[in-house]
């Protein structure tokens with residue numbers, strides 16, 4: 644499993660699966676979630692509503708992941724995950740790692756070969772980007788080392804802005 648870094652807009656990536664930093668309601672929001680729903684169009688929202696009406700009546704808990712169509716995005720699926728809100732009182736890094744692990748599992752169950760991730764939790768949810776980058780890279784490397792059955796050959800972190808890109812470049816080493 645190769646890890647690559649791109650500075651840019653995740654909604655422009657031609658990949659099998661795009662990971663969305665959603666919220667538990669799964670009905671859209673700001674940041675990358677807003678961008679994905681805008682570019683993905685009504686089919687993405689309809690699929691999220693369907694999940695809420697059936698298997699996820701209480702929404703998607705933080706750390707878990709679920710897939711929908713990617714609608715009008717140049718991708719096949721959107722994998723929605725919910726990052727943890729950063730806290731100084733409690734260490735929630737295991738939840739952030741779980742977002743990456745579970746998103747990759749959902750993507751592999753669909754047969755995805757290329758998966759794009761944003762810097763989950765580093766916007767509205769307030770996670771310092773250097774710390775988030777280390778947790779994200781470590782979590783992906785753990786899957787690469789441990790999950791022999793994964794179909795995913797490339798994990799592409801798509802970073803919005805220079806600062807986030809450099810944080811992930813440092814984390815990759």
Ligand code: AR6
Nearest residue numbers: 652653664666672673674675676678764765766767768803
């Ligand atoms: N492509 C790539 N990265 C992006 C894009 C984009 N088009 N737009 C923003 N980012 P955030 P969170 C970066 O706030 O912190 C939403 O309202 C952004 O610069 O999108 O997990 C949800 O509905 C930052 O580095 O996600 C939730 O309520 C990163 O994506 C809440 O925000 C994540 O920032 C989730 O907060």
